[in-house]
Amino acid sequence: MTARMTHVTRFHFPATKTHTKQTSVITRVLAAGFIAGIVAGLFVAALQHVTTTPLILTAEIYEVSGEAAQRGLSTLTQSALLHRTINTSLSTIALSMGYALILLAVMLLSEEKIDAYRATLWAACAFAATGLSAGLELAPQLPGSAETALHDRQIWWLTNAALTASGLYLVIKIDPIPIKIVGLALIVVPHFFAPYPATPESHVPAELAARFAAASLSVQALSWLLAGALAGAIFQLLNSQNNETRR
């Protein structure tokens, strides 16, 4: 009886293998989201360090004690400040990753071509939904500002973001006029149900609050736009590399 020769190991010929470097869509999306998040997050964290964080630290002095405020003293030590800066930077990187991943996911689901330009436009719409629209009712707040119940504000913020984003999608991407009108309604309606503080009293000086609101919106806009542009560019790059290896 002769042995069958079917279990012989095949030789490896790298020159004839053309599919070795192909990556799946999942890998490309996750890689683009993570890299864009880290780069955008680091940049925004640096910007926060010189714009919004000093205002937050000053506001906390007013929030805790009027006497300390008069002397302009912060109770934080250098090591506590460093620890806080690291935590803030990591949080901002995680948020930027979240922004980048959501943008890529929604563009994929909408069967939109993903590149830096288009992803930046989608990011601008996302900022309009989560920053501009929310800021119209719940302005970016410093610690010590007048507040309503946190849960009410969180639920309104999330609902408003979801409805405004859906509304913008219908207005921009769907053709029949009646659907665009529904989209407009989705954008407007949440603003009739926004939670307002019963007594608008704040410990924070108005000038500080105004500077913070403007700085915060700018930083938020930049974090969305950077995350979007980078995610789009990196995904496009990975896609073109993938197509080249397929040929």
Place this chain on the structure above:
Amino acid sequence: MRVQKTISALPQLSVIKSDSLKAATLALLLGFSLIFAVGFSETDRLHDSAHDSRHALSFPCH
């Protein structure tokens, strides 16, 4: 043999689409989880760590 090849090539488009759908779903879940953890979670540790970012990026805080 050729017929078999043609038939096996047909579902490729739907495979690509289902891959995109899987990638989008995973990215959406990951993205929302990150944003929820940093922007909305009420555990003290996460709140304290993300405090300045929540204020700076207009999430409701306190």
